[in-house]
Amino acid sequence: MSTDTMKTIRLHEFGGPEVLRYEEAPIPELKLGEVLVRVHAVGINPPDWYLRDGYKDLPPEWRPPVPFPVILGSDVSGVIEAVATDVQGFSVGDEVFGMVRFPSFGESAAYAEYVAAPASDLALKPAGIDHVHAAGAPMSGLTAWQFLIELGHNEPNPLQPERHRPLPLSGKTVLVNGAAGGVGHLAVQLAKWKGAHVIAVASGMHESFLRELGADEFIDYTKSPPEDIAHDVDLVLDTLGGPTTGRFLRTLKRGGALFPVFLGYPDAEEAAKRGVIVSMTQVRSNGPQLAEFGRLLDAGTVRVANDSTFPLVDARKAHERAAGGHIQGKIVLTVV
């Protein structure tokens, strides 16, 4: 085996989990502004299977061209093996984690032994958590952070003309739908950290998990529609989002807000009539925000739950697990 190659999971075509190929690819070359990370663990996220599927659930105009063969994934935790000459603040041997180059792709990516990552996308891994838990944090944590705490950039919003604005959470009632998933379980904890009263919505199997994470109330959506139970809510973070998100409008107070995490455009007239703001954003890589989030992980204020772990070679099984639904926390691939 050449020393210039590494094990990866690549796609040569779109399809189900069976199109994930474990194969050799060149170790990425370091460009200015980048560090080379020896990957220890990879967090998997819905955009990984959207790409694998050929983005078939997205409107055609949203589907980016995909240059096959392509390595999947954005979230890594690992150890820095090389640093470009212009990079400050990181050294060889540092343990780091990050969401690499999201939302762009086509260059070096996460399902691999090495990733060349813009240094600005990374933060030092919290010393108190291992690579498996750190790898689960970046996309889900940054999504919850950018929706709920601070947007952290001035890039145009691809989902709406307005800038997304998080709201003050202290003393507010926040409902998190899809609360046990990657984004949801971190959002529950961030809202609690900010002093909100949190209503978690998930299937019943997750009740004790979510109560342990701090949820004040729990609604099992398999027994009753949450929109029939919750009322006078200040903010709904709907991680399920999509076409059904508008049902939450009636749970909100006048002046409240609905944040669909997955593209969903509820009836604008009804939202206006109820005096409710609807706002979305697309998560973006952000090393400094991840460093702030990492301090909460290090302190144990927020914890990343691990749904399941698979070796990189079994990425197909990890995607099959994801397709089974009912994810509690994060699915992670281990690389070393």
Ligand SMILES: NC(=O)c1ccc[n+]([C@@H]2O[C@H](COP(=O)([O-])OP(=O)(O)OC[C@H]3O[C@@H](n4cnc5c(N)ncnc54)[C@H](OP(=O)(O)O)[C@@H]3O)[C@@H](O)[C@H]2O)c1
């Ligand atoms: N805007 C952005 O930039 C951005 C960033 C990240 C993710 N996303 C999107 O956000 C969504 C969630 O991502 P994720 O990583 O958190 O996904 P995930 O880890 O797969 O979690 C989804 C959760 O939703 C729950 N769920 C499924 N059906 C439900 C229902 N009808 N009502 C309530 N909960 C239900 C599932 O468990 P149970 O059914 O057992 O409760 C699961 O825990 C995805 O669509 C993803 O594409 C958007």
